[in-house]
Each structure stands twice: as C-alpha cells, then as structure tokens.
Amino acid sequence: MKFKTENAIVLVSGGMDSALTAALANKNYTLSFLHVNYGQRTEKRELIAFNDIAKYYNVKKKLVVNINYLSHIGGSALTDRKLKVEKANLESKKIPTSYVPFRNANILSIAVSWAEVIKAKRIFIGAVEEDSSGYPDCRKEFFDAYNKMISKGTKPNSKIKIETPIINLLKKDIVLKSLKLKSPIHLTWSCYKENKVACGECDSCGLRLRGFQKAGINDVIPYKKILNYN
Amino acid sequence: MKFKTENAIVLVSGGMDSALTAALANKNYTLSFLHVNYGQRTEKRELIAFNDIAKYYNVKKKLVVNINYLSHIGGSALTDRKLKVEKANLESKKIPTSYVPFRNANILSIAVSWAEVIKAKRIFIGAVEEDSSGYPDCRKEFFDAYNKMISKGTKPNSKIKIETPIINLLKKDIVLKSLKLKSPIHLTWSCYKENKVACGECDSCGLRLRGFQKAGINDVIPYKKILNYN
Numbered sequence: 001m002k003f004k005t006e007n008a009i010v011l012v013s014g015g016m017d018s019a020l021t022a023a024l025a026n027k028n029y030t031l032s033f034l035h036v037n038y039g040q041r042t043e044k045r046e047l048i049a050f051n052d053i054a055k056y057y058n059v060k061k062k063l064v065v066n067i068n069y070l071s072h073i074g075g076s077a078l079t080d081r082k083l084k085v086e087k088a089n090l091e092s093k094k095i096p097t098s099y100v101p102f103r104n105a106n107i108l109s110i111a112v113s114w115a116e117v118i119k120a121k122r123i124f125i126g127a128v129e130e131d132s133s134g135y136p137d138c139r140k141e142f143f144d145a146y147n148k149m150i151s152k153g154t155k156p157n158s159k160i161k162i163e164t165p166i167i168n169l170l171k172k173d174i175v176l177k178s179l180k181l182k183s184p185i186h187l188t189w190s191c192y193k194e195n196k197v198a199c200g201e202c203d204s205c206g207l208r209l210r211g212f213q214k215a216g217i218n219d220v221i222p223y224k225k226i227l228n229y230n
Numbered sequence: 231m232k233f234k235t236e237n238a239i240v241l242v243s244g245g246m247d248s249a250l251t252a253a254l255a256n257k258n259y260t261l262s263f264l265h266v267n268y269g270q271r272t273e274k275r276e277l278i279a280f281n282d283i284a285k286y287y288n289v290k291k292k293l294v295v296n297i298n299y300l301s302h303i304g305g306s307a308l309t310d311r312k313l314k315v316e317k318a319n320l321e322s323k324k325i326p327t328s329y330v331p332f333r334n335a336n337i338l339s340i341a342v343s344w345a346e347v348i349k350a351k352r353i354f355i356g357a358v359e360e361d362s363s364g365y366p367d368c369r370k371e372f373f374d375a376y377n378k379m380i381s382k383g384t385k386p387n388s389k390i391k392i393e394t395p396i397i398n399l400l401k402k403d404i405v406l407k408s409l410k411l412k413s414p415i416h417l418t419w420s421c422y423k424e425n426k427v428a429c430g431e432c433d434s435c436g437l438r439l440r441g442f443q444k445a446g447i448n449d450v451i452p453y454k455k456i457l458n459y460n
Contacts, residue, residue: 075347101346116331117305137383145379
C-alpha cells in the first residue's frame with residue numbers, strides 16, 4: 001500500500017457520484033469527509049448514506065454541518081415544501097426547480113474554511129456537468145473560477161484547490177467506473193423525494209436509472225417505479 | 231426623494247464600516263440587511279447593533295443566519311475560546327490570529343443565495359483593504375475573483391455583483407464620511423472581545439480608535455482603555 005502523506009476533503013452527499021469521487025481520491029490521499037444538511041427533503045437518508053460510506057472507507061475525520069438557512073431562503077423544490085419535486089425531464093435545457101441557489105458555493109466555502117484549519121490541500125467534489133440537471137454551479141468553468149477565488153481569499157501558504165475528477169463523465173461511465181473501483185453503490189442514496197424507497201421519477205432518480213440502463217446493469221437499491229430511459 | 235427600483239443586500243456586521251456601507255448603498259437602492267452569527271465572542275452585542283442599524287434605515291427585509299460551524303472548525307481567536315484575542319499590532323504585516331479562515335467567502339455565498347431568490351442585483355460589503363488587519367478575504371482582488379465566480383455559478387439572468395464602496399478608504403476617512411452621511415456610528419459595535427464596554431486594545435478597537443484620532447474626533451462609544459495611536 002502506498003503511504004499517503006497529503007490530506008484531502010471529499011464532499012460526500014451520499015449519492016453515487018460522491019461515492020465514486022471518494023474512491024478516486026482514496027488512491028492518493030488520506031480522506032476527510034464533509035456532509036452538509038441544508039433542509040432538503042431527504043436529509044436523514046442522505047446522512048445515513050454519508051456515514052455508511054465513511055465507514056466503508058474507514059474515514060477518521062468527519063464534519064457534518066447544518067446550513068438550513070438555505071431552506072429558509074428557499075427558491076428550490078428540494079428545500080421548499082410549498083414547491084413540488086418535478087418529474088425528471090432529462091431532455092429539457094431549462095434549469096429545473098430542484099436547483100438550490102448557489103448551493104455548491106456555500107458548501108465549498110465551508111470545505112475551504114475546514115481545509116485551511118486541518119491543512120488539506122485538496123477538496124474533491126463529485127460534480128457532473130454534461131449528463132446532469134444543468135445547474136450553473138456544477139459546471140467546470142464555475143469550479144475554475146472558484147479556484148482562482150480561493151487563491152485570492154486564503155492565506156498565501158494554504159494552496160487549496162478543488163478537484164472535480166468526474167465532471168466530464170456520463171452517468172453510464174460513472175456506473176461502470178464505480179463497479180470497477182468497488183465504490184459502495186449499494187450504500188448510496190440519490191432520490192430527491194423519498195427516504196425509504198426511491199421514487200424513480202425525480203431528476204436525480206432519472207439520471208441514475210438512465211446511467212444504469214445505458215450501462216446494461218441493474219441498480220441494487222429499491223425503486224417505487226422504474227421507467228425505461230433507453 | 232428618488233424612487234429606488236433596485237434591491238441591494240448589505241452585509242451588516244454591526245461595525246462602523248458596514249454602517250457606512252449601508253449609508254452609501256441607501257442612496258440608490260432599497261436595502262435588505264444580512265447578518266451572520268458565527269460563534270464569535272461578541273455575537274450578541276453585534277446582533278443588537280445590526281438590529282439598531284436596520285431600524286435606523288427602516289429596513290424591511292432582514293436575514294440573520296447562524297453559521298456556528300465556523301467556530302466548530304476553529305482556527306481563529308474570535309471563535310476559539312482556547313486562543314487569546316491578541317492586542318492590536320497595527321504595524322505588523324502578519325495575518326493576526328483574529329482571522330477567521332475564509333469567513334467572507336462563507337458569508338458572501340449566503341448573500342448570493344438570498345440575492346438569487348429575492349432578485350437583488352447588488353451585494354454591498356464594507357470590507358477595507360489598506361487600513362485593516364490584512365485578512366486575505368478583505369482584498370480587492372478577492373472580491374474581483376468572487377464576482378467572476380458568481381457569474382459562472384448562478385442563473386444567467388441573476389446578474390449579481392458584489393460592491394465594495396469603502397475598500398480603499400482609510401479609517402480616518404471612514405469616520406469623516408460617516409459623520410457627513412449621518413451614518414449611525416453611535417449604534418455600531420467594533421470590539422472583538424467585550425460586549426458592554428469596548429476593550430480598546432484588540433485589533434478592531436485599535437483600528438477604530440486610530441481612525442477617530444487621525445480624524446481629530448472623539449468616538450462616542452465607551453472604552454475601558456484608550457491608547458494613543460497618533
């Protein structure tokens with residue numbers, strides 16, 4: 001086994017993408033895991049997935065942060081109970097109502113504060129650009145701009161950088177790569193709506209199911225309904 | 231009176247700089263005020279100042295957010311009770327222990343999330359670069375980089391921009407301008423350490439007192455000790 005001298009923080013939502021990102025970061029870094037509750041509907045289920053994945057990777061440093069101010073601010077179907085979680089429309093070019101305004105910038109700023117204190121030089125996030133919901137804060141150019149901002153806003157010797165190792169992958173390839181690297185897909189949770197059996201219809205279920213179907217593999221978690229995305 | 235059609239969010243810590251920034255923003259915008267508690271020692275006193283200043287400007291929309299995860303993360307004398315608040319050393323080029331890692335990025339990300347929802351195009355922050363403690367997240371180039379990052383990470387029609395109208399002012403000029411614009415200095419609180427009578431010795435008191443002394447004006451708030459900075 002390679003001796004890992006550098007620390008990295010991995011943002012682990014509990015979904016399939018962040019679990020694979022952890023698998024990739026685990027090759028070269030000692031991992032610390034950050035999870036954020038922001039008043040989303042599936043907060044409790046995601047936290048279980050986070051803890052299960054942390055256990056799987058034997059992660060010593062975990063930080064769970066509550067930023068439910070995002071649900072007070074509102075503006076998203078994920079946090080505002082007055083808005084309905086829409087059914088997936090994977091062909092649409094519009095930003096869906098599940099978009100939580102500037103959520104990733106909020107989460108990354110927490111990660112950078114923590115990184116400055118625990119002296120981690122890398123922050124891994126499992127954002128996906130192409131095969132995704134089209135959120136503005138999931139695009140490569142957003143993370144590039146964020147990295148420039150970090151270098152201006154932290155101590156000169158901090159040298160913290162965000163890594164987005166799966167940003168250009170299709171969901172199909174995320175499934176295949178997860179299996180290859182033994183990422184614990186069985187422990188993950190993606191559904192935006194339900195906490196026990198995934199709805200199969202929201203944006204996140206739609207993207208996940210389409211990925212599995214295009215990879216020709218059956219997902220292991222339970223669904224209420226499985227639509228055909230092929 | 232000019233009719234103000236545009237909304238702006240002002241980050242109001244409760245200090246002299248943010249009060250003047252509110253006075254400047256008030257010329258052209260309808261104001262919404264954001265205040266953040268982050269587990270700092272003077273949290274309660276700053277919140278009183280925030281509410282007093284909001285009342286002074288007749289602000290309708292106020293948001294107070296608790297991000298005490300910053301104190302769990304630690305690394306600063308302002309939030310970590312194990313570290314001592316140092317006496318001001320205004321000539322030092324070192325970043326003082328009062329620096330809260332990446333604090334302003336955390337606060338700004340909350341402001342941008344809120345701005346996207348309430349459709350505010352401007353976010354005002356009373357950061358000061360030269361005549362300050364040398365925090366990396368108070369520099370002009372940090373805010374420039376932050377603005378680029380916002381434009382990549384928000385909806386295309388959001389067009390949110392951070393404004394730093396006093397970033398190049400000396401504290402002396404902040405005092406003089408505050409008086410000229412009738413900014414409510416008497417309602418503000420700057421001390422990092424005490425909640426009733428300002429210590430007069432911490433970095434923030436030092437910068438404030440030096441500003442008043444160089445302007446040839448007496449501060450109106452009470453101090454335990456007034457050192458001579460002239």
